Amino acid sequence: MAKKKTKTKTAARPSGSKSRTIKVDYLARVEGEGALYLKMRGEEVLDVRLEIFEPPRFFEALLQGRNFSEAPDITARICGICPVAYQMSAVHAMESALGVQITPEIRLLRRLLYCGEWIESHVLHIYLLHAPDFLRFEGVVDMAKKFRPEVERGLKLKKFGNEIVQLLGGREIHPINVRVGGFHHLPSQTQFQALLNNLKWGRDHAIQTIRWVSSFDFPELHRNIEMVSLSHPNEYPFNEGRVISNLGLNIEPSQFETSISESHLQHSHALHAHINERGSYLVGPMARFHLNYEKLPDLVKEVARSVDLSPKPAVNPFRSIIVRALEVLFAFHEAITIIERISFPTPSFVEVQPPQMEATGFAATEAPRGLLYHRYKIQPDGSIDSAQIIPPTSQNQSTIEEDLKEVASKNHHLTDDDLTHLCEQTIRNYDPCISCATHFLKLKRVQL
Amino acid sequence: MLKLAVWKFSSCDGCQLSLLDCEDELLLITEKIQIAYFLEASRRKMKGPYDLSLIEGSVTTSEERERALSIRKNSLLVVTIGACATAGGIQALRNFSQVNQYISQVYPRPEFIETLKESLPISHFIPVDYELRGCPISKRQLLQLISSLLVGKRPSFPTESVCAECKRKGNICVMVAHQTPCLGPVTQCGCDALCPTYRRGCYGCFGPKETPNTSSLAQWLNQESHLSPKEISHLFRSYNATSTSFQKESERWNVKPSEIYEKDKKEEDKEGKNKGGQGRPKDLKKGSGKKED
Structure with a gap:
């Protein structure tokens, strides 16, 4: 690319007093466009920035005036990797504004759809984006030369997750079947049951995945950080629950904006989110696992124990890949349970009418990368008056920068190349989705 | 081996993900095709020239405009993939409104945002050899495109309804x-x-x-x-x-005064800004077009 090359000097090692800068202009194996900028002197980190330069697309503004029923289709376009998450937060927010109660079957089918997306997105990240960091490959194609059976397994797992989204959503990317009130049309029970064989294969091979990733070498990093996720009285959370944290946050999704603020920094097209009076926090698989461990099925807990993973206040973000794999197992398990449990035929949707008067709706659901919050104000004619969307990556951005600071400082003795790679890996611990957050990401280390 | 580059412009990543979603074919494809530049999949950044460049996303910044030109220079074939690249995408709704308003609605510090007034398809800036439509593209058509090019056949896609x-x-x-x-x-x-x-x-x-x-x-x-x-x-x-x-x-059918744009209009008049025409895209430098706020 014509763009200036990364200013990384190979094999250069910083001597004591000189400051050095590390830059990665275009981060690879993340969704969207971001960069990393790191300036340090010895072990002291002078500046660290996860730069999100993905061009803004102004979703919240372009939703204005559109009908409430269009929100699930339009917001899906924020992210090609987790469109279901956007559709789910959108429909739940609309339903809360309109006072719509969905049926237990629709609720279960939404969980099923989310299982599909968690599998597809997590497996993509584990096998194609993150594992190459641990095994020192540039990408999955190189990795496949040495780890062909593993890569084949990953692709198959991903495919089986996508099969759920394809059947129930219509297609893997930007599903068309989700609507406010339910689904446009439901496939038959036989079609769902036809997925079961592959899902059972997936469940078994998810366990192999957990064993495989837990055999990786994990860089040292211990973070005591506030973790935030949804919490439901008797389920591992997808679509509903209160927003809780390990430091005592416990609110309804409708109170989200009173407890959490966003600020806009020059280096990022994503807004940084903070918990008022406390600061940065973390959302995503690690937060969900630590806050909802008790709700996991025995099978998942048992496998977690076997790889020495339990909910602890201090987490090592590098081990998030294991947690992600555990959630893949959970999602396969849950999908199988739902398909075996659901009774057909069932109405595909509940009728929805525009509100009698101006109405506001809130929802938070668990995207693969973490909590995704939507708020909409709707006019009596059904048009959207205003929209607010807070994606997971912008909530994690400050935490990622803090991780980078610690990792860089601890590993200052590394060559620029190795430190750059390690910093990239640190960022990828969070499976950042830059497309989402922009409304995310680039590594720069500058050698002065 | 056919040397492939995959580029991202303003988009959701979904169309390039379609390539990684070819779970059954991906490893087979990489036996015939060298992935020279595909940031979503690999850190390796091989220099051009490339035999085939797939472009996802629309042009919404001046950097993207320059990048499109440089990709064209470095590629034998350029294929745009998806509605953003072929038609500006959902973000082209800004073309019917005032982007300054959009910026200030979404971002507390509008002066940090640099963007063009319009979201435009790649073909507005460079000649494009083929295009794959869709939001997202069809995986089948993507595979068809790649296999056609591999056997030296001209790819063709139906244009019926x-x-x-x-x-x-x-x-x-x-x-x-x-x-x-x-x-x-x-x-x-x-x-x-x-x-x-x-x-x-x-x-x-x-x-x-x-x-x-x-x-x-x-x-x-x-x-x-x-x-x-x-x-x-x-x-x-x-x-x-x-x-x-x-x-x-x-x-x-956009009968006026429509409620949506009326509001925009009023505020625009208040700020005394230029009319939002369909003119050539111009840089909206940080803070330009805004008064010194």
């Missing part, structure tokens, strides 16, 4: 049977008539078919589906809003 696919599938017409608004008659096929198969109307992901009769369809939607002018305008104004025929039809 979604209706043709829908009939072949044996679907019951959602318009005839339920008066459901559907863009199938004017939309290019490629999705396998997905929406009508799930009993909803097509919303035009693949953009206009060749010679679409949009005005006849719009009349029908008005009279038989009882859609309001605003609803008709919105139906044509979504993921391919700047495709000529869709744009014209949406403008025809």
Whole structure:
């Protein structure tokens, strides 16, 4: 690319007093466009920035005036990797504004759809984006030369997750079947049951995945950080629950904006989110696992124990890949349970009418990368008056920068190349989705 | 080996993900194709020239405009993939409004944002060899494109309407049977008539078919589906809003004063800004066009 090359000097090692800068202009194996900028002197980190330069697309503004029923289709376009998450937060927010109660079957089918997306997105990240960091490959194609059976397994797992989204959503990317009130049309029970064989294969091979990733070498990093996720009285959370944290946050999704603020920094097209009076926090698989461990099925807990993973206040973000794999197992398990449990035929949707008067709706659901919050104000004619969307990556951005600071400082003795790679890996611990957050990401280390 | 580069512009990553979603074919493809530049999949950044560049996303910044030119110079074939790259995408809704307003609605510090007034397709800036329509593209068409190029055959994609696919599938017409608004008659096929198969109307992901009769369809939607002018305008104004025929039809039904743009207008007048024409894209430097706030 014509763009200036990364200013990384190979094999250069910083001597004591000189400051050095590390830059990665275009981060690879993340969704969207971001960069990393790191300036340090010895072990002291002078500046660290996860730069999100993905061009803004102004979703919240372009939703204005559109009908409430269009929100699930339009917001899906924020992210090609987790469109279901956007559709789910959108429909739940609309339903809360309109006072719509969905049926237990629709609720279960939404969980099923989310299982599909968690599998597809997590497996993509584990096998194609993150594992190459641990095994020192540039990408999955190189990795496949040495780890062909593993890569084949990953692709198959991903495919089986996508099969759920394809059947129930219509297609893997930007599903068309989700609507406010339910689904446009439901496939038959036989079609769902036809997925079961592959899902059972997936469940078994998810366990192999957990064993495989837990055999990786994990860089040292211990973070005591506030973790935030949804919490439901008797389920591992997808679509509903209160927003809780390990430091005592416990609110309804409708109170989200009173407890959490966003600020806009020059280096990022994503807004940084903070918990008022406390600061940065973390959302995503690690937060969900630590806050909802008790709700996991025995099978998942048992496998977690076997790889020495339990909910602890201090987490090592590098081990998030294991947690992600555990959630893949959970999602396969849950999908199988739902398909075996659901009774057909069932109405595909509940009728929805525009509100009698101006109405506001809130929802938070668990995207693969973490909590995704939507708020909409709707006019009596059904048009959207205003929209607010807070994606997971912008909530994690400050935490990622803090991780980078610690990792860089601890590993200052590394060559620029190795430190750059390690910093990239640190960022990828969070499976950042830059497309989402922009409304995310680039590594720069500058050698002065 | 065919040397492939995959580029991202303003987009959601979904179309390039389609390549990674070819779970059964991916490893096979990489035996025949060298992935030289594909940031979503690899850190390796090989220099051009490339045999094939796939471009996802639309041009919304001046950097992207420059990048498009440099990709064209470095590529034997350029293929745009998806509605953003071929028609500006959903973010092209800004073209009908005032981008400054959008910025200040979404970002507390508008002065940090640099963007162009309009979101435009890649073909606005450089010649493009082929295009794959869709929001997202069809995986099947992507594989067809790659395999055609590998055997040295000219790729060709049908340009008939979604209706043709829908009939072949044996679907019951959602318009005839339920008066459901559907863009199938004017939309290019490629999705396998997905929406009508799930009993909803097509919303035009693949953009206009060749010679679409949009005005006849719009009349029908008005009279038989009882859609309001605003609803008709919105139906044509979504993921391919700047495709000529869709744009014209949406403008025809965008009766003024529409509530949506009226508000924009008022504020614009208040700020005494220039009229938001369809002119050439200009840089909107940090803070420019805004008063010294």
